[in-house]
Amino acid sequence: NAGVTQTPKFQVLKTGQSMTLQCAQDMNHNSMYWYRQDPGMGLRLIYYSASEGTTDKGEVPNGYNVSRLNKREFSLRLESAAPSQTSVYFCASRPGLGELFFGEGSRLTVL
Amino acid sequence: AQKITQTQPGMFVQEKEAVTLDCTYDTSDPSYGLFWYKQPSSGEMIFLIYQGSYDQQNATEGRYSLNFQKARKSANLVISASQLGDSAMYFCADNALPSNTGKLIFGQGTTLQVKP
Numbered sequence: 001n002a003g004v005t006q007t008p009k010f011q012v013l014k015t016g017q018s019m020t021l022q023c024a025q026d027m028n029h030n031s032m033y034w035y036r037q038d039p040g041m042g043l044r045l046i047y048y049s050a051s052e053g054t055t056d057k058g059e060v061p062n063g064y065n066v067s068r069l070n071k072r073e074f075s076l077r078l079e080s081a082a083p084s085q086t087s088v089y090f091c092a093s094r095p096g097l098g099e100l101f102f103g104e105g106s107r108l109t110v111l
Numbered sequence: 112a113q114k115i116t117q118t119q120p121g122m123f124v125q126e127k128e129a130v131t132l133d134c135t136y137d138t139s140d141p142s143y144g145l146f147w148y149k150q151p152s153s154g155e156m157i158f159l160i161y162q163g164s165y166d167q168q169n170a171t172e173g174r175y176s177l178n179f180q181k182a183r184k185s186a187n188l189v190i191s192a193s194q195l196g197d198s199a200m201y202f203c204a205d206n207a208l209p210s211n212t213g214k215l216i217f218g219q220g221t222t223l224q225v226k227p
Contacts, residue, residue: 031213040120042202043217050213058214090156097206099146100215102156 002026006091006103013081013110021076021106023091029101031094032074033058034066036087037105043090049074081110113138115205117218124193125226131178132188132221134203143206145177145186146215151199159201162186193225 006023013019025032030051035043035058045058049068063085065077074093078085088107092100116135124130136145147159162170162177170177178187190197200220207214 033215035217040219042117042219043204045207045214045216048212048214056212059216088154092156094213094215097144097213099158099161100148100156100204101158105154105156 004091004093004101004103006089006106008106009104010107011109013078013108015082015110017081018077018079019081019108020078021089021091021108022073023075023103024073025091025093025101026072027093027095027101028071029093029095030071031096032068033092033094033100034064034074034076035090035092036060036085037090038087046076046089078108081108083110086110113205113207113216115203115216115218117201117203117221119221120219121222121224123224123226124190124197126195127192129189129191130193130223132190132201132203132223133185134187134218135183135185136203136205137184138205145179146204147175147177147186147188148202148204148217149197149199150202150220151196156202160188190223195225195227198223198225 004025033048034046047066049055052071091103144163149157160172174191176189203218207216
């Protein structure tokens, strides 16, 4: 029962470095999402993908890119990390308009 | 922009008492639905309960229930008989407009502490 798996769990970057957060789900969901969580801000949607081959911006897309590689996988890339991108990142998937299923989160620190 | 508002940053409740966590939304989409999630200190997001706008009765899941008032655009979570394990952050979420996009937006969260 893997559900939604995201890697890495922790990462420390220097300003300007790049990295990719990987996410995979095994529940055959069409929709996948990337959120970031910051203290006092709740969860904010970065990008989402309603189906394989489609992606769309959420509330805070600047500084990020995404790739929906196939139905299972949805990756989030930081091309040039900034301290403002220090956050906890959650990947999620969803069957239709039902509840979101979340990964365990990835804690990213940008120095 | 569409907003989900949770006005209580922090709440305290005595063990075994009931507590209500507030959530208001500003959507006018008739197909919206409201979700509540729990995030314990370990960090995972746990789905608690869902209320559809066309549901005739307030949703109930064990000790969790929704006090859904359309006229006030509120969907408050009621936790009955609080337990120490209920100490966590709680998030309300709603389908962003248009709701058929599948985007779900969240409120800022409420931290609940249950006192023994």
